[in-house]
Amino acid sequence: MDDIQFEEAARVGQIIAIRAKVNRAFKTSMEVGIKVTVQDVLTNAEKIVSVAYATYVAKPVGAGKVELKPVELLSAEDHLEHSLAIERRRIRLGYVQVFQKLMQESNKEDTCEEKDAVSTEHTHVQSTELVLPPHANHHGNTFGGQIMAWMQTVASISASRLCCSHPILKSVNMFKFWGPSFVGDRLVFNAIVNNTFHNSVEVGVRVEAYNCEEWIKDQPRHINSAFLIFSAVNDKGELLTFPRVKPTTQDGVRRYHGAIARRRIRLTRKCMLSAKGDKPSDAWETSNQAYLSYSNIAALTHLARKPGWDITKTLDNVKIWTHEEGAVLSFKVEMQVKVPSHVAFSLLSDFSLRQRWDRHFQTCEVLQAVSEEEKIYHVTSAPMTGHQPRDFVILVSQRQPCRPQEPYTVAVRSVTLKAMPPSPEFCRSEILCAGFQIYSNSSSSCTVSSPAGPPALCPLPWGCHLTSADSLQRESKAPPKKRVQSGCVESVLSNLTVRNEL
Numbered sequence: 001m002d003d004i005q006f007e008e009a010a011r012v013g014q015i016i017a018i019r020a021k022v023n024r025a026f027k028t029s030m031e032v033g034i035k036v037t038v039q040d041v042l043t044n045a046e047k048i049v050s051v052a053y054a055t056y057v058a059k060p061v062g063a064g065k066v067e068l069k070p071v072e073l074l075s076a077e078d079h080l081e082h083s084l085a086i087e088r089r090r091i092r093l094g095y096v097q098v099f100q101k102l103m104q105e106s107n108k109e110d111t112c113e114e115k116d117a118v119s120t121e122h123t124h125v126q127s128t129e130l131v132l133p134p135h136a137n138h139h140g141n142t143f144g145g146q147i148m149a150w151m152q153t154v155a156s157i158s159a160s161r162l163c164c165s166h167p168i169l170k171s172v173n174m175f176k177f178w179g180p181s182f183v184g185d186r187l188v189f190n191a192i193v194n195n196t197f198h199n200s201v202e203v204g205v206r207v208e209a210y211n212c213e214e215w216i217k218d219q220p221r222h223i224n225s226a227f228l229i230f231s232a233v234n235d236k237g238e239l240l241t242f243p244r245v246k247p248t249t250q251d252g253v254r255r256y257h258g259a260i261a262r263r264r265i266r267l268t269r270k271c272m273l274s275a276k277g278d279k280p281s282d283a284w285e286t287s288n289q290a291y292l293s294y295s296n297i298a299a300l301t302h303l304a305r306k307p308g309w310d311i312t313k314t315l316d317n318v319k320i321w322t323h324e325e326g327a328v329l330s331f332k333v334e335m336q337v338k339v340p341s342h343v344a345f346s347l348l349s350d351f352s353l354r355q356r357w358d359r360h361f362q363t364c365e366v367l368q369a370v371s372e373e374e375k376i377y378h379v380t381s382a383p384m385t386g387h388q389p390r391d392f393v394i395l396v397s398q399r400q401p402c403r404p405q406e407p408y409t410v411a412v413r414s415v416t417l418k419a420m421p422p423s424p425e426f427c428r429s430e431i432l433c434a435g436f437q438i439y440s441n442s443s444s445s446c447t448v449s450s451p452a453g454p455p456a457l458c459p460l461p462w463g464c465h466l467t468s469a470d471s472l473q474r475e476s477k478a479p480p481k482k483r484v485q486s487g488c489v490e491s492v493l494s495n496l497t498v499r500n501e502l
């Protein structure tokens with residue numbers, strides 16, 4: 001289960017709609033997108049409660065695995081979600097490594113030394129539940145949602161020890177059901193406050209399952225651990241401040257730092273969700289690398305798939321498309337080239353080759369080869385206006401297709417690197433959203449499509465549409481002047497040269 005954020009409370013008398021769809025089947029697992037909205041019967045106003053993604057694994061009775069068939073994609077939205085699902089899966093599978101890296105860093109930080117800090121041991125709550133048939137599915141497996149509901153009860157009692165009020169669940173951190181539990185099992189829930197952050201508190205819940213034999217032998221199965229974040233309000237609806245806590249055991253210290261690391265990842269995500277087009281590019285840090293790569297690929301994919309592209313010019317086998325939305329203008333250049341798609345991809349994704357065919361690239365140096373698929377480059381470029389040469393620090397994310405119908409993707413966006421601050425020699429410039437999508441036409445030819453546009457219109461994971469709607473609204477209120485993003489025209493110009501050089 002990915003992070004769950006509760007954006008809106010659903011109250012008695014309101015109508016809840018839950019929409020779920022398999023976005024992509026991988027091998028044995030599949031991503032399900034879930035959107036929960038609440039409608040007020042009196043006003044008809046509909047609000048989003050939560051958008052979340054769950055991973056299900058098809059499981060036959062007994063041992064063995066079920067290999068899933070690919071899902072059939074019917075709409076443009078199906079295609080978009082399908083492309084982005086694989087990027088979200090990368091974030092999920094990489095989460096533990098990111099967390100561990102952050103833990104290494106946060107272990108150096110001191111724990112709370114405040115005299116009046118409350119010992120976390122005061123917040124320990126335990127409860128035991130017996131799994132009965134109504135709690136389980138037709139295989140006799142306890143419903144994940146039932147386990148989550150029990151977790152929330154015990155966690156909110158734990159949080160209430162600190163706030164002397166009713167805690168409100170704000171979000172649930174990404175978690176995994178490690179193993180199943182069955183009808184007849186006893187589930188023991190242990191909840192404890194890990195850390196407090198001014199207006200919020202993180203409670204960790206560990207779930208252990210016992211069948212009768214395991215109960216007697218005291219041999220629990222650890223089936224789940226989750227982290228729930230609560231806030232609390234007073235009668236006037238004002239947020240309450242939580243007291244500082246201090247861990248008193250070695251395990252408590254580990255959990256205390258774990259909460260800080262998880263919060264860093266959460267805040268990074270939130271910060272990226274509320275990103276405005278005019279803010280400086282994001283810093284490349286341990287806590288946000290996965291999200292920056294996601295947003296790089298997602299921005300390009302989303303832009304390329306937007307409805308409403310118009311052909312502006314056709315030159316031989318090159319088409320230039322434009323897309324207008326509010327006051328924002330984006331470009332896309334599309335060309336047929338007589339080289340196999342994998343060759344075009346290897347040429348276009350290696351930016352150190354770009355100087356050979358792009359006159360806008362004067363120098364290009366790899367600053368960080370993060371992985372085979374993510375590289376950070378420093379690029380210098382001749383001045384377009386004025387007299388100062390420009391430079392860029394860009395993240396290039398490249399992806400190979402999982403299926404023949406899918407494109408090769410090379411996405412480009414600016415990032416900030418501490419090791420490469422702006423220098424007086426160059427005017428630091430930004431690429432917001434650009435790159436290539438390469439579709440195979442035959443074994444010897446392909447179509448290279450190169451969109452470039454603003455990121456405010458791109459989706460980000462978990463709750464993106466709220467941000468997009470906001471930004472669209474902002475854009476529509478802007479003065480009616482076409483805003484061509486910096487780097488957009490240059491991108492079009494330089495991408496045009498690809499054709500000849502290939």
Ligand SMILES: CCCC(=O)SCCNC(=O)CCNC(=O)[C@H](O)C(C)(C)COP(=O)(O)OP(=O)(O)OC[C@H]1O[C@@H](n2cnc3c(N)ncnc32)[C@H](O)[C@@H]1OP(=O)(O)O
Pocket residue numbers: 026027028029030055057059089092093137141142143144145176177178179180181
């Ligand atoms: C209708 C109601 C349904 C319910 O509520 S069920 C109740 C709650 N869930 C449970 O009780 C499940 C408990 N867990 C289990 O039984 C096992 O972990 C489970 C799900 C069978 C998987 O076991 P295995 O097949 O041995 O696991 P595996 O390591 O080979 O991985 C299987 C597929 O899952 C993927 N996976 C593993 N960790 C993941 C993660 N953190 N995020 C997303 N996907 C993840 C993994 O990549 C693999 O996928 P694929 O085969 O490559 O498609």
